[in-house]
Amino acid sequence: MRYWSVLFALAAIFSVGAFLYAPFSPDWWLPNPASDYRHVVSTFGREIDSLYLIILIITGVVFIGTQVVLVWESFRFADQKDEAGKPVRPAQYFHGSQRLEVIWTIIPAAILVFIALYQMGTWASIKFRSSAPKVPPLAEITGRQFQWVMRYPGPDGKLNTQDDLFTVNDLHFVKNRTALIYLKSSDVIHSFFLPQMRIKQDAVPGLTIPVWFDADTAGKYDLACAELCGWGHYKMRANVTVHETDEEFRKWLNEKLAEQNQSQLTMATVSQER
Amino acid sequence: MIVRCRLRLLIGLCCLVPTLSGCSDRFLAGPMQYVENDALTKEVKGKNSLAGKPRLQDKVRNALAKLYGEKPDRMIVSEGMGVLLTGGGARLASYQKVGESKLRNLGPDRKPIAGGYGLYRRNCLHCHGVSGAGDGPTAAYLYPIPRDYRKGLFKFTSTPFGARPHRDDLKRTITNGLHGTSMPAFEALMSSDEIEQVIDYVIFLSVRGETELELIELGALSDETDMSALSMDDARQAAESVFNKWKTAQTAIINPPVPAPPSTPKSIHHGRDLFLGRTKEKLDCVGCHGALAQGDGPTFVSQDVFNKVVFGGNPSEKEERLKQFDEKTREVWTQKLDDWGNPVRPANLNRGVYKGGRRPIDLYWRISKGINGANMPPGPNDAAVIWDVVNFVLALPYQPELLTNAPAPPAAQAPAVANR
Structure with missing residues (x-):
């Protein structure tokens, strides 16, 4: 049973690997001129890319963290049996942990509020009619x-x-x-x-x-x-x-x-x- | 119990069948067949047909197969057609027969090329159809419907009225599209070399279709029992005459003798008077384009009737919808169908949308030589007169008061509208 965790680990490694590889390949990276595929040509492009990267880093860190826990837990605690072949520790059910729930609600909410506030300037400068250039x-x-x-x-x-x-x-x-x-x-x-x-x-x-x-x-x-x-x-x-x-x-x-x-x-x- | 089993079976099948069959589109890529002209096997109203003459029908089929190849992917290029195409037809496809025997494989570096045939399949076939009959799968959803090449007639040309188009005319249409229709511009989608290849294939299809029509006409005059009717020599001659029409057109391009004069109010006003038929030339533009040039002249059915018939429901039930109108309307309707038998409208000149192009020279061609197959006849011979009309047409979208505030005609005219 515990070798299922290897499969999960491979899937996670593949995903992270793809994102690590992308910046080194013009085909995988964001659309930019062929001459210099990392050069973003427009002002808004640079702003949007920085937002994109911030979101990518936040989700990447969360993804890696959750995957490590998932893989480790399923590897560490699977197949633990005593001499009689019974599970060492039977599964325990509990009704929930208020503290945990509050934590996993507040952290993502804070991240979302941060992103929502942080991108406002960019959105306004690209989309608001009032910021249309006077040309x-x-x-x-x-x-x-x-x-x-x-x-x-x-x-x-x-x-x-x-x-x-x-x-x-x-x-x-x-x-x-x-x-x-x-x-x-x-x-x-x-x-x-x-x-x-x-x-x-x-x-x-x-x-x-x-x-x-x-x-x-x-x-x-x-x-x-x-x-x-x-x-x-x-x-x-x-x-x-x-x-x-x-x-x-x-x-x-x-x-x-x-x-x-x-x-x-x-x-x-x-x-x-x- | 039985019900439960069946339900399970059904759900199982629902999951299994799509999984096993996959999303293959192989069933679409069956052998491509040219679509035969309706007049070959069926009675077509107002046209000669070979209905009821199976032996002659087979002769036409055999002749076409010998001249142009039996199937789209078994192309034969007659020697006589070669001069019309780039490289003697070498860019039509990778594999083809030249004349009657040789098989050649062409393309740069001896690599197979898509050629006109491949590019046509990818970009054009879904509207214009396998034989260029304008009957591709997406054609039914369009208005105006796609061009049927098989008459050899193309609307927006630089050659005399009724003549075959020049290569450049086809090139313009493919490159820029036809504004106001569903024909897209291919400039950003194909290189100019690829567009030349597509032109080759369009000419090939058009020549093939026209030969088919000529043979049907010829066969309609012959007797089914006459063994010598529609011989291969007849067919070659018919094909040769079609090639010649195209060859003549390549040198018959019309160039205005004088350049367009500046768009002065005098020229525009003279153009307006010409449009309204108030000069000695007695042009009857208003009859079709309407007094306000909104494309609602009295010689056509009203826009209302047109919309009800053409856009009022299932496209294949136009005839039924037409029947609800009185006999007079139906007669006007029939008179004003284009050469392909489809309903057309005169252009609304206030919109500034010019299907055949907005350059003065394009409008000059439209007015001086008419529009092939549509109801637009060739205009006056005097270039100065045409240029005044061109200047007027180009100015009208920006100065609608030219017609809305047009001075009253010098003498009272019988209102043509009242006869409607």
């Missing part, structure tokens, strides 16, 4: 089955005018600049998910929700839909490009605008024809 919006992003329709202000810098730039599944912004977008949905609930920036916000039909984020490293990132929105949910993926400089972003915007205003085929396209 002109980067874009208006509308989720529809099954794509992200993005609308950038054109040369006049205002949204919802005739010179707006429309793209599909193509989000661009500049590094170290807080990007503010207005999130909408034209059909069902979608969820705007930037894994590398640790941003996730539902897009709700009828609401215009401001979302803001930044990145300190230029490069390509992902945008996905994180709310099962229909049969084509998995197709709602988009490219995110973080530009090095404002000029680079402007250049991209102007190229796209020129493309959107195209009224004739270029000579190159025409001569390409067979």
Whole structure:
């Protein structure tokens, strides 16, 4: 009987091992740029990761403690029989221990209250409308089955005018600049998910929700839909490009605008024809 | 006692059966078969069919199997089609027959590639179906329904009205999707090389489907007892004529002779007058798109009727729902079906949603050459006139007063709406 405890021990060791291994593997660790998988690109990402790690450490310590006790007890006290084959000590039943119960209620409650208070600042700075940055919006992003329709202000810098730039599944912004977008949905609930920036916000039909984020490293990132929105949910993926400089972003915007205003085929396209 | 035993058995089975059978989807991956065109075996209203001509039906089947392969995974690329596809069809799939004999295994580093066939299966088949008939398993839940390639007609093209599309047209559709429909944008999901492979396979399916249709037409004219009818030579000729339609389209792209003029109020107002049919060109945009361009013109059934029939319940019971309306409504309904026999609506131009793209050149193509298969006819020949309409259409979502406050027409017109 006592060798059951070995099985429990193995399960616990495997779980702890997986968590110890994760920080050393880009595939197992949190989503970050491939160049440096431990570097979190966004301000909120760093805050959220620190919260995540705190919770991971607290639960890890509790997990290891309870597992050690569980394994040790089941190893130490199983199979204890006297010469006659009877248990050395018969099982005793008691009605409960008030002191123990109070302890195991107060400690987790205190931990929960600590976490609840400790995360408030982060939550407020990411989600409260009052903390939205006072910057002109980067874009208006509308989720529809099954794509992200993005609308950038054109040369006049205002949204919802005739010179707006429309793209599909193509989000661009500049590094170290807080990007503010207005999130909408034209059909069902979608969820705007930037894994590398640790941003996730539902897009709700009828609401215009401001979302803001930044990145300190230029490069390509992902945008996905994180709310099962229909049969084509998995197709709602988009490219995110973080530009090095404002000029680079402007250049991209102007190229796209020129493309959107195209009224004739270029000579190159025409001569390409067979 | 018996009841108790049965109950136990039932509970036992409930646990056992799912455990033993697992969550396998093997039953879904049975042999893939092309879906035959309905007109091959059944009477189809208003179309030629081979119903009741089993010998000719078999000839069509054999001819298709020889020309394009018997099954989707046994592909044959006719030499004549090769020029339409990248690498002569090499990117369609890893294993395929070229001409009638050779078997080749292609792909970089001699490794098998998914090819257009594999990518299509993964990304497109669930809507567009195994034979490109727009009848995949998810198709029933969509409006507008997915394109049936087998007519060779595609709506948003840069080639003349009724012509086959240019490769770039298909590429635009796949890359950007069709806004306002269920066609997603694949730019973030496939590389441009993969998109080219998918285009190859779409062309392959379209050519195959159109050859099938041509053969049915040909067979409908022939006698079942005529032994020489629908010979393999006839079939090759039919296929060749389909290839040629595609080949011609690749050089027939329409380029506006002049670039779009700036969107001045003068141009926009002239476009508005053209839209309202108040110029000598006598364009009848209002007839379909409506006086406020809300897609509610009098030549179509009202939006209300449309919604009741199309969205009023089980999609397969549209015909029954249509019967509750009077004869006149039903007649208008039948007249305004698209070439695939499906109900369509004129676009509401106030929404700023342009299925075929929002570039001026896209709108130029829509207006100057019409929309294949839909009820949008080719427009005037004068580029300047078209550009004014384009400027108006692009401005309308931002200036609805262009139509709501439109000046009264110069002379009193008979209200078309009253005839409804």
